[in-house]
Amino acid sequence: MFKVLVSDPISDLGIQQLVDAPDVTVEKNTGLSEDELAAIIGDYDALLVRSQTRVTEKIMAAGTRLKVVGRAGVGVDNIDLEAATQRGIIVINAPDGNTITTCEHTFAMMMALARHIPQAYAKTIGGTWDRKSFLGVELRNKTLGVLGMGRIGSEVAKRAKAFGMNILAFDPFLTQERAEKLEVKLATVDDIIRNADFMTVHTPLTPETRHMISRPQFEVMKKGMRIINCARGGVIDEMALVEAIDEGIVAGAAFDVFESEPPQQDHPFLNHPKIIVTPHLGASTIEAQENVAIDVSEEVLHILRDEPFKNAVNMPPVAPSIMSRLQPYFSLGEKLGSFAAQITKNQAIHEIHVDYAGDLSDIDTLPLTRYIVKGVLAHHLGSEVNIVNCMHLAKNREVNVAVSTAPKSKGFTNLLTVTLKTSENEERLVAGTLLNGYGERIVQLNKFPVDIAPEGHQILISHNDKPGIIGQVGTLLGKNDVNIASMQVGRKIIGGEAIMILTVDKGVQKEVLNELTTIPELNSAVEIVLS
Numbered sequence: 145m146f147k148v149l150v151s152d153p154i155s156d157l158g159i160q161q162l163v164d165a166p167d168v169t170v171e172k173n174t175g176l177s178e179d180e181l182a183a184i185i186g187d188y189d190a191l192l193v194r195s196q197t198r199v200t201e202k203i204m205a206a207g208t209r210l211k212v213v214g215r216a217g218v219g220v221d222n223i224d225l226e227a228a229t230q231r232g233i234i235v236i237n238a239p240d241g242n243t244i245t246t247c248e249h250t251f252a253m254m255m256a257l258a259r260h261i262p263q264a265y266a267k268t269i270g271g272t273w274d275r276k277s278f279l280g281v282e283l284r285n286k287t288l289g290v291l292g293m294g295r296i297g298s299e300v301a302k303r304a305k306a307f308g309m310n311i312l313a314f315d316p317f318l319t320q321e322r323a324e325k326l327e328v329k330l331a332t333v334d335d336i337i338r339n340a341d342f343m344t345v346h347t348p349l350t351p352e353t354r355h356m357i358s359r360p361q362f363e364v365m366k367k368g369m370r371i372i373n374c375a376r377g378g379v380i381d382e383m384a385l386v387e388a389i390d391e392g393i394v395a396g397a398a399f400d401v402f403e404s405e406p407p408q409q410d411h412p413f414l415n416h417p418k419i420i421v422t423p424h425l426g427a428s429t430i431e432a433q434e435n436v437a438i439d440v441s442e443e444v445l446h447i448l449r450d451e452p453f454k455n456a457v458n459m460p461p462v463a464p465s466i467m468s469r470l471q472p473y474f475s476l477g478e479k480l481g482s483f484a485a486q487i488t489k490n491q492a493i494h495e496i497h498v499d500y501a502g503d504l505s506d507i508d509t510l511p512l513t514r515y516i517v518k519g520v521l522a523h524h525l526g527s528e529v530n531i532v533n534c535m536h537l538a539k540n541r542e543v544n545v546a547v548s549t550a551p552k553s554k555g556f557t558n559l560l561t562v563t564l565k566t567s568e569n570e571e572r573l574v575a576g577t578l579l580n581g582y583g584e585r586i587v588q589l590n591k592f593p594v595d596i597a598p599e600g601h602q603i604l605i606s607h608n609d610k611p612g613i614i615g616q617v618g619t620l621l622g623k624n625d626v627n628i629a630s631m632q633v634g635r636k637i638i639g640g641e642a643i644m645i646l647t648v649d650k651g652v653q654k655e656v657l658n659e660l661t662t663i664p665e666l667n668s669a670v671e672i673v674l675s
């Protein structure tokens with residue numbers, strides 16, 4: 145039974161599928177301190193959060209069973225991604241579910257700012273009928289600068305068009321072609337600062353976007369600009385903004401997010417007559433909260449059940465069309481990696497080389513490479529390794545991962561070849577294919593062509609091709625109660641080097657393997673276990 149902890153308020157309807165899952169128990173425990181969460185997280189397989197819970201290194205370290213942290217929303221700045229990746233904890237988010245809601249909040253803020261609605265409301269309910277202090281501005285014919293034209297920025301731009309605004313947009317990924325399609329003018333940050341009447345930011349907070357609007361930008365800013373931030377606190381330098389408002393450069397600002405949340409009581413935004421604020425409500429609608437909770441619950445279930453998933457923040461995204469082509473190979477890839485590692489005993493691996501031939505040569509195979517690398521490393525590092533941290537662990541151990549492709553594949557429609565290069569300049573090669581109707585097959589071991597189903601217990605024997613060896617091996621295993629299910633022998637030339645692969649019904653004791661090596665002309669015997 146998987147245990148899921150929900151540590152922030154998340155829509156009940158959205159997590160219903162987790163609650164209903166027969167293999168999952170869900171517990172809610174919100175408002176915990178870091179120490180309180182660290183004390184209990186060791187009991188859980190999954191943690192679901194919004195933006196309040198800080199999933200720190202300490203929480204990750206204490207989460208010894210933790211497979212996944214699910215963020216019901218977009219931003220993952222409350223989650224220590226590096227710590228998660230190192231421990232192989234998958235971090236997923238729900239990037240699409242709150243786009244429209246946050247875009248609408250941005251618009252609500254822009255209109256409230258243009259018409260002083262919060263200030264006028266406060267005065268009116270305070271008993272003052274003041275019709276003079278709140279002269280507003282229209283949005284029509286004004287220039288809106290949008291910094292960050294991702295999901296939310298693009299939706300904001302669409303709606304601004306309907307209000308008759310001209311849009312200047314900047315995003316490092318915004319091409320001229322896409323700008324034309326979105327009916328916005330491609331601009332630089334400088335163009336926006338010097339020309340916009342309203343400016344809204346929709347970027348993540350990164351070292352590059354932190355304080356991207358600060359004193360130097362305010363100094364050249366178009367006078368009277370109004371600024372909205374419903375993205376992340378810190379994109380706009382809060383203290384420099386207050387100065388710019390007080391100096392008359394900026395006419396007003398509307399902020400949903402703060403550099404530190406919640407802000408201190410004496411934060412200069414609070415009670416400033418020209419700044420309106422909301423407490424990080426951008427995503428707070430019934431619809432968005434249901435959407436993000438549904439999305440994240442679905443993904444958590446997939447991860448707990450070892451099924452393919454998308455939206456992992458600490459792994460590169462994969463298009464569904466590519467995923468569906470790669471997925472049938474995941475198990476084969478992991479087994480080839482594991483097989484290769486098991487025949488490379490006691491030698492330091494310095495390179496994992498994967499060659500994709502045939503059907504797999506024309507697509508991005510990185511997700512499959514991860515399964516292969518996991519298979520190789522798991523043999524030595526155990527369950528600590530998974531597809532999230534395997535590349536990181538390989539790099540840490542100075543194991544190079546190299547990939548090559550070839551359109552043709554020696555008569556197979558697809559062929560995966562895993563070669564482990566050791567520090568002693570030796571190579572171990574295992575190649576496999578997915579055969580239509582027959583499933584997974586290993587078709588080459590080092591230089592020998594073979595045909596084995598990669599499963600269960602196998603013994604790989606290397607020997608010299610001499611009469612009588614097969615009989616002696618059979619007798620010795622029989623004497624030790626090891627039943628042989630199938631056997632294959634491979635050699636290149638008569639009397640030369642040869643291999644024997646035996647599929648046996650159960651594990652073989654070390655003593656039996658050692659005894660095998662006492663047979664004359666038998667060079668080595670290694671047990672391979674594939675699950």
Ligand SMILES: NC(=O)c1ccc[n+]([C@@H]2O[C@H](COP(=O)([O-])OP(=O)(O)OC[C@H]3O[C@@H](n4cnc5c(N)ncnc54)[C@H](O)[C@@H]3O)[C@@H](O)[C@H]2O)c1
Nearest residue numbers: 218219246292293294295296315346347348374375426427
């Ligand atoms: N207030 C809220 O409650 C709330 C709700 C949802 C999202 N958000 C935040 O809103 C922001 C945008 O969310 P989204 O879903 O549109 O994300 P997104 O990833 O779709 O878009 C972000 C865009 O910012 C661009 N960008 C990155 N660096 C930039 C730079 N230096 N200059 C200009 N553009 C840059 C990226 O290229 C990307 O296109 C995120 O920070 C997210 O966390 C806030």
Ligand SMILES: O=C(O)CC[C@@H](O)C(=O)O
Nearest residue numbers: 194195217218219427428
């Ligand atoms: O959980 C929230 O309400 C915050 C949502 C928002 O900041 C996000 O990044 O998705």
